[in-house]
Amino acid sequence: MDSDVLIIGGGVLGTSLSYHLSKKGISSTLFEKEGSLAHHASGKNAGMIRQLYRHPQLTEWAKRSITSWPLSLKSLVFKETGSIVLGRNMPAHHKELFSSGEIHTQEKCTPYVYCKTDGLLDSSGYVQGLKDLANSNYSHFHFGAMVQEISKNSDSWKLRTENGATFEGKWLVNAAGAWVNQIMNPALSRHRISVEAFARFLFLSKGWQEKPPAPHAYGFYWDEKNEWYMRDWSEDCSLISACDTIPADPETYTPDSNIEHSISSRILKAIPDLASNLTLGRGWHCFRTYTDDMLPVWGEDELLPGLFWLAGFGGFGMSTSFGATEDAASYIAGEKVSCCHDFNPSRVKKYEPITRDALISNV
Numbered sequence: 409m410d411s412d413v414l415i416i417g418g419g420v421l422g423t424s425l426s427y428h429l430s431k432k433g434i435s436s437t438l439f440e441k442e443g444s445l446a447h448h449a450s451g452k453n454a455g456m457i458r459q460l461y462r463h464p465q466l467t468e469w470a471k472r473s474i475t476s477w478p479l480s481l482k483s484l485v486f487k488e489t490g491s492i493v494l495g496r497n498m499p500a501h502h503k504e505l506f507s508s509g510e511i512h513t514q515e516k517c518t519p520y521v522y523c524k525t526d527g528l529l530d531s532s533g534y535v536q537g538l539k540d541l542a543n544s545n546y547s548h549f550h551f552g553a554m555v556q557e558i559s560k561n562s563d564s565w566k567l568r569t570e571n572g573a574t575f576e577g578k579w580l581v582n583a584a585g586a587w588v589n590q591i592m593n594p595a596l597s598r599h600r601i602s603v604e605a606f607a608r609f610l611f612l613s614k615g616w617q618e619k620p621p622a623p624h625a626y627g628f629y630w631d632e633k634n635e636w637y638m639r640d641w642s643e644d645c646s647l648i649s650a651c652d653t654i655p656a657d658p659e660t661y662t663p664d665s666n667i668e669h670s671i672s673s674r675i676l677k678a679i680p681d682l683a684s685n686l687t688l689g690r691g692w693h694c695f696r697t698y699t700d701d702m703l704p705v706w707g708e709d710e711l712l713p714g715l716f717w718l719a720g721f722g723g724f725g726m727s728t729s730f731g732a733t734e735d736a737a738s739y740i741a742g743e744k745v746s747c748c749h750d751f752n753p754s755r756v757k758k759y760e761p762i763t764r765d766a767l768i769s770n771v
């Protein structure tokens with residue numbers, strides 16, 4: 409065996425898992441097709457660390473992430489700022505984290521939820537910091553290593569990279585972000601998880617005369633009803649999104665030339681008063697991945713034992729990944745983890761009804 413665990417994907421999920429495994433003395437080798445970590449969603453997202461989710465397990469993971477990040481890293485990459493989510497009521501779970509109220513304007517009053525311990529993250533710095541803190545005796549990283557083929561023997565997994573190198577491990581973890589299904593080809597082509605990718609644009613902007621008024625200080629403000637959000641980015645600059653959700657194949661997607669204009673028009677329409685002096689500057693996009701039920705895919709594959717999925721973390725992967733991968737590492741270590749039944753891969757499979765034996769002999 410080259411490693412106990414082979415991890416495909418050097419985003420926040422793959423890297424964080426490698427960190428947690430190393431703390432348990434379990435060896436892992438991570439493969440990233442790009443030249444560095446966090447090249448895609450994990451380095452290009454909005455970095456808003458949020459704990460308000462409908463599913464209590466997501467809130468639990470997010471809460472645990474904030475409270476158990478290594479302090480040396482947390483102090484460098486995270487700032488507790490508080491957050492306001494407009495258009496939401498107090499959740500039925502984790503009430504200790506939140507307070508709620510209503511914001512009144514001339515025409516209407518809108519409910520909001522405030523979370524004091526939410527904050528802002530330097531996403532790329534965080535992922536790199538996790539790699540630096542992983543025990544290098546156990547965590548190995550290969551960059552420019554595109555995994556091209558995977559196969560299963562009786563009790564181990566084999567993987568081949570584009571340049572022909574092969575590796576063997578007891579476990580295989582698919583943390584390939586928007587590419588999770590590409591890897592399953594060709595060897596396991598009938599075995600796919602229904603995870604779809606959606607592009608979303610973010611813009612930097614100067615020109616806020618004042619931030620939207622709210623009863624508490626905040627670092628990000630999310631208006632779920634009118635579908636836009638903003639976060640503090642630098643002293644004189646905000647990051648802003650119109651919450652666009654554009655179905656996109658990450659391999660082939662190129663934005664049409666008018667897209668930035670149409671998205672900025674939507675922002676101006678959603679918040680005409682606040683945005684009248686706003687100029688949208690540099691913009692970029694990256695891919696969020698979702699299942700039909702908007703919940704992540706976390707767990708061991710029932711048809712292919714030893715294959716662990718970390719996929720479909722949508723717009724909440726930065727917030728929840730530390731807790732989610734801590735539990736994944738415990739599971740792989742053979743410890744009892746009882747948290748995540750709703751996220752089981754079997755619920756989102758779209759495969760032809762073939763027997764497990766046929767599938768295994770097929771790979």
Ligand SMILES: Cc1cc2nc3c(=O)[nH]c(=O)nc-3n(C[C@H](O)[C@H](O)[C@H](O)COP(=O)(O)OP(=O)(O)OC[C@H]3O[C@@H](n4cnc5c(N)ncnc54)[C@H](O)[C@@H]3O)c2cc1C
Pocket residue numbers: 416417418419420421422439440441442445446447448449450451452453454455456457458553554555556583584585586587588591608609610693694695696718719720721722723724725726727728
């Ligand atoms: C616009 C936007 C804003 C967001 N804002 C927030 C936010 O404010 N807060 C929050 O909590 N979350 C946010 N998210 C969500 C968060 O960014 C994602 O959930 C998270 O980054 C997903 O991490 P990942 O490791 O699954 O994927 P990725 O970061 O995409 O990592 C997967 C990696 O796998 C690699 N890979 C793929 N195929 C192969 C292969 N065959 N061989 C080798 N390597 C391969 C890719 O190159 C990639 O680096 C946002 C997402 C987007 C798009």
